[in-house]
Amino acid sequence: MELALSDEQRMIQASAERFLAQVASSAEVRAAMASEQGYNPATWARIAGELYWPALAIPEAYGGLGLSFVEVCLLQEQLGRRLLPSAFYATCCLALPALLLSRNEPLKAHWLPLIAAGEVTASLAYASAPRWDDTAVQVYAQSCAGGYRLNGQYLHVIDGADCDVLIIAARTPGSVGEAGIRLFAIAADTPGVERHSQPTLDQTRRIATVSLNDVQLHDEHLLSEPGQGWPMLRDVLCIGCIGLAAEQTGGAQQSMDMTLSYINGREQFGRRIASFQAIKHRCADLMLALECARSASYYAACIAAQCLDIDGDPAAQQQLGEAAATAKIHASEGFFHCAAESIQLHGGVGFTWEYDPHLYFKRARASEQLLGSPAFHREQLAKQIFGELS
Numbered sequence: 481m482e483l484a485l486s487d488e489q490r491m492i493q494a495s496a497e498r499f500l501a502q503v504a505s506s507a508e509v510r511a512a513m514a515s516e517q518g519y520n521p522a523t524w525a526r527i528a529g530e531l532y533w534p535a536l537a538i539p540e541a542y543g544g545l546g547l548s549f550v551e552v553c554l555l556q557e558q559l560g561r562r563l564l565p566s567a568f569y570a571t572c573c574l575a576l577p578a579l580l581l582s583r584n585e586p587l588k589a590h591w592l593p594l595i596a597a598g599e600v601t602a603s604l605a606y607a608s609a610p611r612w613d614d615t616a617v618q619v620y621a622q623s624c625a626g627g628y629r630l631n632g633q634y635l636h637v638i639d640g641a642d643c644d645v646l647i648i649a650a651r652t653p654g655s656v657g658e659a660g661i662r663l664f665a666i667a668a669d670t671p672g673v674e675r676h677s678q679p680t681l682d683q684t685r686r687i688a689t690v691s692l693n694d695v696q697l698h699d700e701h702l703l704s705e706p707g708q709g710w711p712m713l714r715d716v717l718c719i720g721c722i723g724l725a726a727e728q729t730g731g732a733q734q735s736m737d738m739t740l741s742y743i744n745g746r747e748q749f750g751r752r753i754a755s756f757q758a759i760k761h762r763c764a765d766l767m768l769a770l771e772c773a774r775s776a777s778y779y780a781a782c783i784a785a786q787c788l789d790i791d792g793d794p795a796a797q798q799q800l801g802e803a804a805a806t807a808k809i810h811a812s813e814g815f816f817h818c819a820a821e822s823i824q825l826h827g828g829v830g831f832t833w834e835y836d837p838h839l840y841f842k843r844a845r846a847s848e849q850l851l852g853s854p855a856f857h858r859e860q861l862a863k864q865i866f867g868e869l870s
Contacts, residue, residue: 483778485554492536492551496558499531504562506836509684512565517642518677518686519565527566528598534572535596537580539790542592548785549577549719553726553777560730563684563839567601570639573723575602578647578663578716580788582703587665591645601642604720605634605690606649606713612852614710617661619692621650627698630664630672633691636850640688641677644668647703648692649713661709664701671695682846684839715797718804719784721851725777725804725811728847732773732811735818735840736766739825746827753825762825766818773807773814780807801864805857812848819844 485493503523512520527533536551538544552572559568576595579588594600608618619632630650640646646668652660668675672695680687704712740763743754753759780803786796819841823830830837848854863869 483782489551489554493554493558495531496533496555497561499526500558500562500564504564509563509565509839513683518639519567519642523564524566524601525598527568532596532598533568534576534598537572537576537788538592538596539580542588543596544592545596549722549788550778550781550785553723553781553784556723556726557730557733557777560727560843561734563731563843565684565686567603567639567643569723569727570603570643571595571601574604574638574716574720575643575645575647577719577784577788578604578703578712579665581712581715582663582665583705584665584700584703586700587703591665595645600644601639602645602647603637603639603643604647604716605637605640607635608633610635612717612856614661614714617649617651617713619648619650620653621662621664621697622653624696627696627701628664630692630695630697633689635689637675637688637690638850639686640668640690641675641686646673646690647716648690649709651709661704661713662706663703663709663712664697665703666695666697666701670697680846682842684843685846715787715800717851718800719788721804721808721857722777722780722784724847724851725773725807726781728811728815728844729770729773729777731840731843731847732766732770732815732818735815735822735837735844736763736770738837738840739763739766739818739822742826759825762821766821769810769814769817773811776803776807776810780804801869802861805861805864808852808857809854809861812844812854815840816844816848 532545533555535544536547537549540546579591582588595602607616609616619630621628621630646666648664648666650662672693674691674693676689678687678689743759744752746753783796783799783803786793787800822837823841826835826837829835
């Protein structure tokens, strides 16, 4: 496996860094997170219409650029550095993988070109309880004349209040565990769908509750085949973890960069505090945590790219869960460590509203729990190693 970035990938990375430096300053991020929508529509229009970021990993047959999930993660890393509120993560790391893994060609042919063109955004809704495994799916799809009737509620839906498309998971009545879980792709304004934003710790990322009240769906809305709903959803969640790990790696990098800039300018006892040996040791620990997170997330991104490839790779499919868990563990802990140390090394101003470390600390704490905590993923990793996961 080639882990070195190609020249094209480095150009994408550098272009994203330059663009976000222009549109995602601290003042602009704060203005976006305080707005009613939670993001700047003009910035998203440029992302979709000028840079074609949503089209990167979509095959050319559907109007995309035909690149891979590695490029998506490179963008995620830069977005994490700037904390830019946008629909990119929910659309490209959660909803898009579900569509790409589906065998429902008419559904893919309908939604993928719209996502590639930036005309719609999307998200994933599956958890009805504060858990991240198959037991969280508690919305039921009851068979009725002409299709299915769905009732229930989803929690933790990222950008769920403003997206245009929802990928939803439901189970058939009487099903136990993984059996009977089905995935659907629906327009977010489908009759019976209610969406409400919820207050969260991280103001730069909007979370919503989505309720279904006698929502009528048909077979053409189905993404998954019988018996394949949970395997597909499990892979989507793994890919979502990998995209989140890339974002966390970017946040960790920026936290460390802010810290280094501050300690190199702050003087105490007539010396820059960066010259103190104890400070140097703490910064070395930050670098170690960051590089572990980056290595794990880059490797996992390569595995995810192979799994999303049209031909697929059975070997990569077997490694996806392990790679995703490893990346999520290292990136979550690395980001939180860097963000917490940033506040400490900034001293008394570190947690004031005027300085940015508190924004990264909140994002680190919130994303640490999103899609499963490090403890949850360690348990999943242990089960995979000992062959306890199907």
